[in-house]
Amino acid sequence: MQFDTNRALYLQIAEELRRRIVSGRLKPGDRIMPVRQLAAELGVTPNTLQRAFQELEREDLLYTDRTSGRFVSEDKEKIQNLKRESIMESLDEFITTMLQAGFGPEEILKLVSERLERRMSDDRKQ
Amino acid sequence: MIGNNNAAGESKKKRRDGTLPSGNAPPVIETENLCFTYAADRPGLIQANLCLRGGRIIGLAGPNGSGKTTLMKLLAGMLQPQSGRIRISGHAPGPEAKACTAYLPDRSFMANWMRIDDLFYFYEHFFADFERRKAEDFMKLLKLREDRRLRDMSQGEKERLAVALTMSRRVKLYLLDEPIAAVDPVMRELVFESIIRDVPEDALVLMSTHLLAEAETLMDQVIFMQHGEIIRIADSETLRLTEGQSVEQYYKGVYAWY
Numbered sequence: 001m002q003f004d005t006n007r008a009l010y011l012q013i014a015e016e017l018r019r020r021i022v023s024g025r026l027k028p029g030d031r032i033m034p035v036r037q038l039a040a041e042l043g044v045t046p047n048t049l050q051r052a053f054q055e056l057e058r059e060d061l062l063y064t065d066r067t068s069g070r071f072v073s074e075d076k077e078k079i080q081n082l083k084r085e086s087i088m089e090s091l092d093e094f095i096t097t098m099l100q101a102g103f104g105p106e107e108i109l110k111l112v113s114e115r116l117e118r119r120m121s122d123d124r125k126q
Numbered sequence: 127m128i129g130n131n132n133a134a135g136e137s138k139k140k141r142r143d144g145t146l147p148s149g150n151a152p153p154v155i156e157t158e159n160l161c162f163t164y165a166a167d168r169p170g171l172i173q174a175n176l177c178l179r180g181g182r183i184i185g186l187a188g189p190n191g192s193g194k195t196t197l198m199k200l201l202a203g204m205l206q207p208q209s210g211r212i213r214i215s216g217h218a219p220g221p222e223a224k225a226c227t228a229y230l231p232d233r234s235f236m237a238n239w240m241r242i243d244d245l246f247y248f249y250e251h252f253f254a255d256f257e258r259r260k261a262e263d264f265m266k267l268l269k270l271r272e273d274r275r276l277r278d279m280s281q282g283e284k285e286r287l288a289v290a291l292t293m294s295r296r297v298k299l300y301l302l303d304e305p306i307a308a309v310d311p312v313m314r315e316l317v318f319e320s321i322i323r324d325v326p327e328d329a330l331v332l333m334s335t336h337l338l339a340e341a342e343t344l345m346d347q348v349i350f351m352q353h354g355e356i357i358r359i360a361d362s363e364t365l366r367l368t369e370g371q372s373v374e375q376y377y378k379g380v381y382a383w384y
Binding site: 003005006007008009010036037039040041043044045046047048051 | 181183318319320323327339344345346362366367371372375
């Protein structure tokens with residue numbers, strides 16, 4: 001993994017794991033690789049990775065079973081919330097761009113629904 | 127609801143900063159007022175006081191001649207201190223301390239006529255904790271054939287071999303003095319991976335390197351040395367969190383003053 005070494009690595013790893021959960025690369029109930037193995041793969045120390053895990057466990061996105069390992073939460077609502085949160089940011093960005101470009105609220109909504117309709121019909125055709 | 131969660135998160139985060147696990151583990155390296163002088167005008171190490179516990183990888187940084195290799199050699203039992211005290215896993219310098227230490231010197235110690243499998247044979251007989259299987263796996267990973275002779279190997283290949291031999295021992299303390307100076311970037315990553323994967327959980331790795339930018343993600347803490355003195359010990363993640371600086375940047379800042 002490429003890191004920005006000016007920022008705490010464990011936060012960047014936590015972000016990456018959240019991204020993987022949102023994108024579905026890590027699915028509910030999936031087992032997480034053993035610490036040492038994943039740490040080696042990411043190129044960080046096991047302590048740093050452990051810290052990232054603690055972060056996600058506190059957010060209830062991961063949980064540890066003492067005997068069988070560490071897993072992605074099976075709480076669908078929790079994961080849905082995470083997806084929503086992660087999408088809000090880009091949505092806000094989009095709104096800012098539109099407002100700055102001089103579009104009013106109604107115009108924005110109209111444009112979005114037009115594009116959305118077109119996308120849906122394109123998808124149906126495929 | 128979300129706000130509450132974040133607030134709780136913040137306070138926990140604060141408490142965790144800068145703390146590493148195994149705070150109660152017995153120290154692997156302890157030194158008290160450790161001193162070594164090569165000549166009156168050339169001090170090697172001045173009053174080094176360290177207490178380092180296992181379960182972490184610690185970097186040793188500093189310009190040439192700052193005392194990194196001297197400290198390594200003292201800890202490895204290759205130099206006798208003129209004053210001060212050393213304990214390795216509780217043992218005074220001697221056979222017991224050496225038995226818990228795997229030392230990778232900064233210069234090659236291997237004879238040129240040897241083949242890789244000769245070295246395996248030697249290691250097996252010298253070190254009861256040497257795991258030949260592990261060394262063989264390393265060779266595959268690092269793409270070295272065991273019938274190769276050292277004289278036919280490049281500097282980078284020899285370094286890879288030396289790391290493999292050192293990491294194939296099962297000890298409490300790994301002392302790696304500039305382990306990757308001549309290793310190319312692709313192989314470097316493999317060497318790092320194997321260091322992370324193969325160190326026993328409670329062991330301590332002390333690794334000196336000039337390549338801080340390349341190696342800093344691998345270090346839980348960094349010891350900064352200058353003119354034979356330990357001038358600072360910093361937790362890498364805390365530096366990034368509180369200073370917003372990489373270890374390498376911090377290093378440049380530290381030495382700008384000296």
